[in-house]
Amino acid sequence: MSAQLVTAGTAAGQQPWSRPAPAQEQAAEQPWWRSAVVYQVYLRSFADGNGDGIGDLAGLRARLPYLSWLGVDALWINPHYPSGGADGGYDVVDYRAVDPEYGDVSDVEALVADARQLGLRVVLDVVPNHTSDRHPWFQAALADPDGPEASRYHFAPPSEEPPNNWRSLFGGPAWSRTPDGRWYLHLFAPEQPDLNWRDPVVAEDFERTLRFWLDRGVSGFRVDVAYGLYKDAGLRDNPGEYSPTLFGHGPEQAMTWNQPEVHDVWRRWRGICDEYPDTMLVGEVCLADLDEVALYSRPDEMHQSLSFRLLKSTWQTAAFTDAIGSALEAFGRVGAPVSWVLGNHDKDRMVTRFGGGETGLSRARAAALLLLSLPGSAYVYAGDELGLPQAHVPDEAKRDPIFLRSNGERAGRDGCRVPMPWNATSGVGFSPAGAARPWLPVPAEWRQHAVSRQARDSSSVLSLYRQALAVRAEHPALGTGEATVSSRGDVLTVRCTGGGRTVRCVVNMGAESVLVGSRGRVLLASGPGVHSSARSVALPPDTAVWIAGD
Template sequence: MARRLSVASTQPQHRVAPAPSPAPSPWWRDAVVYQVYLRSFADSDGDGIGDLRGLRQRLPYLAWLGVDAVWINPHYPSGGADGGYDVVDYRAVDPDYGDVSDLEALVDDARRLGLKVVLDVVPNHSSDRHPWFQAALADPDCPEAGRYHFAPPSEEPPNNWRSLFGGPAWSRTPDGRWYLHLFAPEQPDLNWRDPAVAEDFERTLRFWLDRGVAGFRVDVAYGLYKDAGLRDNPGSYSPTLFGHGPEQAMTWNQPEVHDVWRRWREICDGYPGTMLVGEVCLADLDQVALYSRPDEMHQALSFRLLKSPWGAAPFAEAIAGALDAYGRVGAPVSWVLGNHDKERQVTRFGGGELGTARARAAALLTLALPGSAYLYAGDELGLPQADVPDEAKRDPIFHRSGGARAGRDGCRVPMPWNTTPGVGFSPEGAAPPWLPVPADWARHAVSVQSGQGGSTLTLHRRALALRRAHPAFGSGSPTVTTRGDVLTVRSVGSGEAVRCVVNMGSETVLAGCPGQVLLASTAQVRRSGGTVALPPDSAVWVLED
């Protein structure tokens, strides 16, 4: 008997009683958003670093692929300690990437192609080179010092908080004070209890919204406020599989943070068609969903699929749990299968042919789920995690752990566009890329896969076209069931019913799927009457009769 998981509360809130002229659903509710790690996407000037002009040149590819929006990882002037997430100036562009006029031109080009541009904003911390922090180092009594968390000189740190990148979360200034950094020492945490911090970020939002961006992905949205008394965390530093829990109660998810998002929502409401999506890495899905209540952010990213082991039961639990939690606050789920912080899914799912088959099946599953989907650049090519030599690694996680943790460089290697020696990332005669490109990277190139009917790129393009043609995939009312190793998501909406069936086991299974097969993750999927034979680690989309 199939196991039905509760999704009764997930009826999309924008589907109301029929009206003579219903307003269109906001674009972000079912959008497919393509994440670009700017430094690794396309280099236009030959310095070995991806840039805004390079991204502009590749926008037609994104329109061809069929995504709705592009989210750009931080483009701001940076100290370079953490891939751009240590910001020096929030209202400028790093010279490595271009200037503000380049970003404005990018927004204009994207609009003409039917694409929206979403920027990354980093409100939890700044760079230690930020003018505020530099002023605070020079004068402990200046106003800027109140915009960070400083503690007077003492032999021990103020509390037991730990950095996510390894080691203590407190470092000393030259005059002996302690300052807080929940990430790298070059990333001092901002003190959001100082009104000047909030006021400055509101100016930042308006600066970019005035230039036509469609919204912001908010880094560490569950952070910002810390326990007012800087009390010790109650447990050791051991986040659960799915995110931070009670052991980190003093550093994350303070109730005051929700007021920030209410204010930011008011600002975005003044720019129709814009949105906020938060990075919320908490173990409790109900807590994650609260960040996307109607008066807060429009979306909060759901990382359960990204962190779930391969299997029908854990994937079904992740999907149904998210649908239930987000449904209770009337928000769509924002599904994430890969990003710039996690091992590439081909490698995560076992590597080689096994990992590729599972990644293809997981892609169809994710794109069949009601809500929005976030696609990380290169995942549509089936890129594996690259093996970056230790001497070439840049990630502070690798260096602060003394090499005990591999770091994130392997999922940030430049994008392969063609089969030339530099895989088309840079123009001919360019400087070496900022991270070394694997010797076999050309076999994954866009130019190779775009001409192959069975490639992972072609699979993604077909899936995106079908998702747009059949709105039940992105905005239907879903039911999630499992039978053994088979996971099924059936969605009803827009006068049709569609289903995605995934075999996550090691044996071929027969699944009853009456209707038209729209797409399969492998050519080995076979239909016979109303039954589909699904080989191991495969998925199929069906439009019911």
């Protein structure tokens, strides 16, 4: 028999999410964030409400019923602050305001209120490692080298060479000159000067920022570059050579990242969140050592730190097994849940990473079931639920500083930031009719991926995500339970237990069909061709299945 579940049809002309389902109840015994499915909204590319070709808060607010219909628990919004525009909003000018392109503070308040009515929580992005070079502090520091603002950044006196060998993650040296000849530090783009967290004014100002947004009802923050902030006090050279696989994440940058003092910041921030019930912090901690990543989620620090090992794994049983097993062990040692990630605004889309075309799509569907079976929280990047591939963006349209600073040697991240396709019109419904062109060009073939089409197709990627989220909500073994991972040949198995029940996620990562021994009931499969009998399940290549029972 087929293991594919079928969703109910929708009346013609009616949006399938126009009457959202009731909010999912959270288990009383654990905080919501421990097992939440968090939907990442790249605000500029999600939905354009005013027709200027740029996604905004009004557009997002209008699409909240879609997120409720989909079945996620919360949404994380990439930076909405006034920005210099050098790095997709991650060069912030004012942390307690909203960029006029996106709306204003009242729009955030209205968004939070609407989301709450739909049972959704709102998590904002906060960027504490660096500001924009247009930030008032940096402008004052440029004007007066001896003023108090200068100590809030890393400046070095004029000299022929930079103060050390530190490199920017976006390419080139991490030091640039000011007009008066001084050097200043930027571990990302030159327009993003790094803050000096050894100045107490920096910490005090960010604590005011947290309270500003928490007072407006947000449920927490995703912390950008949470492994950064503090640098070696003596600005000593990094000991290692450039590594394309570990650059910025391993011992070759021991003086720039993961300094011990940074953990005190998260203890202070945790104390602030503890004053606001049901709020949380989740850190972007891009370190090669998962044991080090997990330390950021100790009971008195951040609630979560994102685990990126799956995001960086190739489609191989050994790689996935190690990524899952090592994360469960590392986070388990500090008593924290794992926050799983398979896609985000910094990485090529899953479909493309896993081979592209139908092969990549089948693997991405299987990976979705694997992601949503694992204990802990799952972060889903907008558009992954549509099976979007990496978009081709012409060089002349690219905006990413990685592409620009490398003189085109690195493709950059624009291809995973192209606007969402909502319907099959020429503008894919991203903006109102007659609006300006989208800020990044949308491929014509993306009409086939539109939400409006997939919502009415029970075999679509979107329907698979919705079905999986519904099944996950019904089965305590998924998301909230405990898990063990094992592999045999090309077959990976995650055994999840919780609430006295067991669900296995079995993934065939090979090129041939396999027969999986099982007396359990098939709950959901990632693709067609799955058949079950009294004692086994036939599993095609690049396919995953959820099986209830041992």
